[in-house]
Every structure is written in structure tokens, then in C-alpha cells.
Amino acid sequence: MITNTAQETELELLFQAKIDTEQKIEPKDWMPDAYRQNLIRQMSQHAHSEVIGMQPEGNWITRAPSLRRKAVLLSKVQDEAGHGLYLYSATETLGISRAEMITALQTGTAKYASIFNYPTQTWGDMGAIGWLVDGAAICNQVSLQRTSYGPYARSMIRICKEESFHQRQGYQIMIELAHGTPAQKEMAQDSLNRFYWPSLMMFGPHDSESAHLARSMKWKIKRETNDDLRQKFINQTVSQINYLGLDHPDKALQWNEERGHYDSSELNWDEFYSVINGNGHCNRQRIQHHVKAHEEGAWVREATAAYNLKKQLKLARDAA
Numbered sequence: 001m002i003t004n005t006a007q008e009t010e011l012e013l014l015f016q017a018k019i020d021t022e023q024k025i026e027p028k029d030w031m032p033d034a035y036r037q038n039l040i041r042q043m044s045q046h047a048h049s050e051v052i053g054m055q056p057e058g059n060w061i062t063r064a065p066s067l068r069r070k071a072v073l074l075s076k077v078q079d080e081a082g083h084g085l086y087l088y089s090a091t092e093t094l095g096i097s098r099a100e101m102i103t104a105l106q107t108g109t110a111k112y113a114s115i116f117n118y119p120t121q122t123w124g125d126m127g128a129i130g131w132l133v134d135g136a137a138i139c140n141q142v143s144l145q146r147t148s149y150g151p152y153a154r155s156m157i158r159i160c161k162e163e164s165f166h167q168r169q170g171y172q173i174m175i176e177l178a179h180g181t182p183a184q185k186e187m188a189q190d191s192l193n194r195f196y197w198p199s200l201m202m203f204g205p206h207d208s209e210s211a212h213l214a215r216s217m218k219w220k221i222k223r224e225t226n227d228d229l230r231q232k233f234i235n236q237t238v239s240q241i242n243y244l245g246l247d248h249p250d251k252a253l254q255w256n257e258e259r260g261h262y263d264s265s266e267l268n269w270d271e272f273y274s275v276i277n278g279n280g281h282c283n284r285q286r287i288q289h290h291v292k293a294h295e296e297g298a299w300v301r302e303a304t305a306a307y308n309l310k311k312q313l314k315l316a317r318d319a320a
């Protein structure tokens, strides 16, 4: 007689074999509950990051220095909303509702990227966010295009295309400021100094401290480790800073011939954990703003639900 446990073991072996041979896992496929839960955690946090990430830049839409800059920033922020929507939809295929995800965000059960708890103080911060924050996001998301869960991988392909444009527009703001008046150059340097370190923290804790890394790599949810992706980003940013003619914020940065990488300073992990545990500059403000916007949008959700019900009723009556 085959027991439940033996059947589960066989299912798990078949599941892992599928992953090992680079086949995608689709919503209707069998998957271990821990795989499903880990994906819900990472994907919903990713979606929340896109949506909460609209706030720091949204803060500057009314103060953009020209009509063109305003239009570009507005469209970038709208793109982030779209990314949140693709990701929420992809996460819903795992059996969790949008409402449950929003509750988890608003009650602090689910996280969002630490970077969005830093304030945006100057126009230069719009440049630094596009260049560094979107740049770090792309670095990670390019590898997530090959993640094992089909809907997540497919959403990443489209998101990466848009993030590349975001990165370019941010870097272009930095080029103009860095090659502008001394005051503009100073603004660019200040934004770089403030956003460089939190951007490196976007990749998460060191591999040795990462709670989910081992299983996520085995299941190919993650394709590269936190430290490897961070190193890639550090390396690629050096020539970008040089081109801008700005000073690198990391005074200890040094090329290591043997490793073929730059060695860099240790990050302030106390700050990282403080921010992800709710004590950054803007954590409370970000969630309060989200709650307010969500409550103000209740009538839209109610109207949509009522419209859908009416449509279903008509379809049912027509079919009867």
C-alpha cells in the first residue's frame, strides 16, 4: 500500500526534477506548501515595494523643474503602479487574495523594500532613485526573469523593460546636474551620498544571514544570491560614478585583482534591521498614506464589485 507520505515524497521528487531541468512551475501544478508560501511572501513584498515606491517620487511630481520632467516622472510613477498590479495578479495565482495581501502590508506582517523609507529631499533624489534604486532593482529582476514560477518570471520580463527606461531617465537627471552649476553638482553629490548605501541594502542581508536563501536557491525562486547581486551592482556603479565626475561615497572601495571585484566597506546592518523592522525615517508615514488612499478608494472597489455582479446577473439571465 502506498501511504500519503510516500506519495508526497514522490510528488516532491518530481517537483524538484522539474525545477532541476529548468521547467516552469505553473499555478495548477502541484507544489510543496513551503514553496507556495515562500513565493507568496517574496512576490507580495515585491508588489508592495512597487506600490509604496510610488510615494517618494510622487512627492516631487508637483515640483519637477519643467513640464517635460513632470510628464516623465508622472509616467514613471504610473509604471510602478502597473508593476504592482502585475505582481499582485501573479501572486493571486498562488491562492491568496489581493485584500489579504493589502491587510498584511498595512498591519506590518508583510515587508516592502527598505529603500522607500528614506525621504526624498531634493530634485537630485529623483535622479538618484531612477539611477541607483531602479538600477539595483533591475540587477535583481534580470535574474528573476529565470525564476522557477511561471507567472512571476513572465511578469519580470515586462517589468525589466520598463525599469531600464526608469534607470536611464534617472541617470540622465544625474548627468545634467553633475555637469551643471556648482550648486547642481553639489545636489547630485548629496543625493548620491544619501542613496548609495540604502541601495546596496536592497539586496538583503549577507548570504550567511539570509533566512530564505538556501531554499529559494534550491527551488530556483532566486537565481543569484544577495551578496553576488550586490557585488555586481557595486562593480557596475563605479564607472557610472566616474562618468558623472562625482566622488564615490565609499572611501574604502578598492579593486581586488585576485577576486576580480571591488572590495567595499561593510554596510550599517543595524540601520538595515531598524528600517525593515519599522523604524526608518518614513515607515509610519508610508503606511499611513497607503491606508488613507486605500480608504478613499473604497467607493471605487464597491462600484466595480456592483458592476461585475450586475454583469454576471445579466449573463446568467441571458443563459437561462
Ligand code: FAQ
Pocket: 041, 042, 045, 046, 047, 049, 050, 053, 054, 080, 111, 112, 113, 114, 115, 129, 133, 134, 137, 140, 201, 202, 203, 204, 205, 209, 210, 211, 212, 213, 216, 226, 276
Ligand atoms: N527591504 O532571507 P532574506 C523596486 C527581509 S522593486 C526590506 O535574504 P529574501 C522598483 C526579507 O523579506 C524593489 N526587507 O530574504 C522601484 C526577510 O524578511 P521576511 C523590491 C528586506 O526574500 C524602483 C528578511 O529580510 N524588489 O525597487 C530587504 O530571500 C523605484 C531576511 O532576508 C524585490 O522585492 C530589503 N531590502 O531576499 C519602485 C525583488 N532585504 O520576509 C519604485 C524581489 C531582505 O522573512 C521606485 N525580492 N529583507 O519577513 C527579492 O529578491 C528578495 O525578497 C530580497 C530578499 C533579495 C529582497
